[in-house]
Amino acid sequence: MKSLLKIFEWATLRIERGAKEKNHPLYKPYSNAIIAKEPMSLEEEIKEIRRSGSNKDLDAAPEFEMSDIFYFARRGVESIMDDEVTKRFSAEELESWNLLTRSNHNFHYISLRLTVLWGLGLLIRYGILLPLSERTIDQSKNDPLSCNFMSEKVHLMCYRICVRALTAIITYHDSENKPKNGGICVANHTSPIDVIILASDGCYAMVGQIHGGLMGVIQRSMVKACPHIWFERSEVKDRHLVAKRLSDHVEDKSKLPILIFPEGTCINNTSVMMFKKGSFEIRATVYPVAIKYDPRFGDAFWNSSKFGMVNYLLRMMSSWAIVCSVWYLPPMSREEGEDAVQFANRVKAAIARQGGLVDLLWDGGLKRGKVKDTFKEEQQKLYSKMLVGTQEDRSRS
Amino acid sequence: MGSRASTLLREEEIEEIKKETGFSHSQITRLYSRFTSLDKGENGTLSREDFQRIPELAINPLGDRIINAFFPEGEDQVNFRGFMRTLAHFRPIEDNEKNKNPPTSEPLNSRTNKLLFAFRLYDLDRDDKISRDELLQVLRMMVGVNISDEQLGSIADRTIQEADTNGDNSISFSEFIKVLEKVDVEQKMSIRFLH
Numbered sequence: 021m022k023s024l025l026k027i028f029e030w031a032t033l034r035i036e037r038g039a040k041e042k043n044h045p046l047y048k049p050y051s052n053a054i055i056a057k058e059p060m061s062l063e064e065e066i067k068e069i070r071r072s073g074s075n076k077d078l079d080a081a082p083e084f085e086m087s088d089i090f091y092f093a094r095r096g097v098e099s100i101m102d103d104e105v106t107k108r109f110s111a112e113e114l115e116s117w118n119l120l121t122r123s124n125h126n127f128h129y130i131s132l133r134l135t136v137l138w139g140l141g142l143l144i145r146y147g148i149l150l151p152l153s154e155r156t157i158d159q160s161k162n163d164p165l166s167c168n169f170m171s172e173k174v175h176l177m178c179y180r181i182c183v184r185a186l187t188a189i190i191t192y193h194d195s196e197n198k199p200k201n202g203g204i205c206v207a208n209h210t211s212p213i214d215v216i217i218l219a220s221d222g223c224y225a226m227v228g229q230i231h232g233g234l235m236g237v238i239q240r241s242m243v244k245a246c247p248h249i250w251f252e253r254s255e256v257k258d259r260h261l262v263a264k265r266l267s268d269h270v271e272d273k274s275k276l277p278i279l280i281f282p283e284g285t286c287i288n289n290t291s292v293m294m295f296k297k298g299s300f301e302i303r304a305t306v307y308p309v310a311i312k313y314d315p316r317f318g319d320a321f322w323n324s325s326k327f328g329m330v331n332y333l334l335r336m337m338s339s340w341a342i343v344c345s346v347w348y349l350p351p352m353s354r355e356e357g358e359d360a361v362q363f364a365n366r367v368k369a370a371i372a373r374q375g376g377l378v379d380l381l382w383d384g385g386l387k388r389g390k391v392k393d394t395f396k397e398e399q400q401k402l403y404s405k406m407l408v409g410t411q412e413d414r415s416r417s
Numbered sequence: 418m419g420s421r422a423s424t425l426l427r428e429e430e431i432e433e434i435k436k437e438t439g440f441s442h443s444q445i446t447r448l449y450s451r452f453t454s455l456d457k458g459e460n461g462t463l464s465r466e467d468f469q470r471i472p473e474l475a476i477n478p479l480g481d482r483i484i485n486a487f488f489p490e491g492e493d494q495v496n497f498r499g500f501m502r503t504l505a506h507f508r509p510i511e512d513n514e515k516n517k518n519p520p521t522s523e524p525l526n527s528r529t530n531k532l533l534f535a536f537r538l539y540d541l542d543r544d545d546k547i548s549r550d551e552l553l554q555v556l557r558m559m560v561g562v563n564i565s566d567e568q569l570g571s572i573a574d575r576t577i578q579e580a581d582t583n584g585d586n587s588i589s590f591s592e593f594i595k596v597l598e599k600v601d602v603e604q605k606m607s608i609r610f611l612h
Contacts, residue, residue: 086539093534396480
């Protein structure tokens, strides 16, 4: 693996040198921060703008200044140059090239050597790794499952074959914290492969919507083996029903721990987005798990708006390898006086810290949907307080 | 991925943008990456919807006014040149001294041009005057439903009273500049780049 990395670094340097020689423009990854953002609040900043503008006594501060608009203008343009959310929904861009054209935008014909190397890589990946993985999948299709001790072994073996099919190299840390029966396992979500990775190291009950197509077939066959919790699409909207079914499952101590991805959608593994509070309302021990992929060998993020399932699987099987680390964090429970949202944020912070990911408050649903108006209304309220608040002082004096 | 390579910036274009806006080479390529990532239609221009997809901009009370600043009169698409020209207003001023070529005309990020950007946020119909009505509308955007019409009206009246020197009950650009002459425009309307 280390030699592969060295090759990647050499390849990148070669591209950069080649680009400079021929004066080709380089496409720089913008996922790193472009601008410096001031962490001041609305109130502080507007006060500062006003302070510099007037020599009047601040206690009798005017209620509105035309310069207030500077704050909104600057914040707006800052978010146009660089914002925290939109970049989480596309694959992370790498500083060094890993010989897959899909992850590099600078690929021109730079040198013969580079092209030969890339061609070789292509041959190995499509010629050897891909057929190998297809064969292992065929073998695994014929296992009938039933839920008892033997089936657990078969279950694990099944997933381990899948893991090998994807040429995944997984490092598990802190296995003493592995989720136990009657608990809920919570993890950050990057791709459907997360499930395979976790399930090859332990048995879980899955939660999710019933899908059609290939996924539906897989789901139905899994149910025959073990009690998983699948929902009709209509039931998903009924949060109480969902909560009830989850609690029932958790209370039965013989049932497997539930595996949930509270973000609700795939994120590109640079950050952890808002956890939906539903799974944290149930009274059960939560076992957080952090999953971090190493993007240098193959980006595992599934951009479902860009690629379908089959396309995605092909790309996964034909990349160099899926390298990831899984950390089992110590179990957490909801404390006295803590509500579901605070508990969810606490778990999220722990996962983000362990995986080295950015902890964001934004909702992963922003991938597809619009942001709620309530956030804008909050900003308006804050600003209004600044205007009206001083007027009340005025009338008092 | 393949189509991206064909829309990479040519060196001549980068030079032209550099002269016009004062951004450095690396800043321009970085912002070009940003531009292409916002361009979901991949046609080399941004529409208003492309901007509105940025959550932090969508929750900004003046988000729509700021987006409007990028689009010239009557147009619905902005290309990379126009994008950069508008962003250039927010370049810090001290950077001009590092520039080897002195600008021939007033740079886009001069104090006056920064104030002009802010003025245009208020001036809804682009007639170079801020009327009482326009001021009210912009105030309403900033405060939402939290302040009554009467209160807002008196705020607007007071503001125009203080600024209007020629008695036409509206604020011209020169009156606007006078009101804000002490404000640290250079710092408050500038965005610092990390390199």
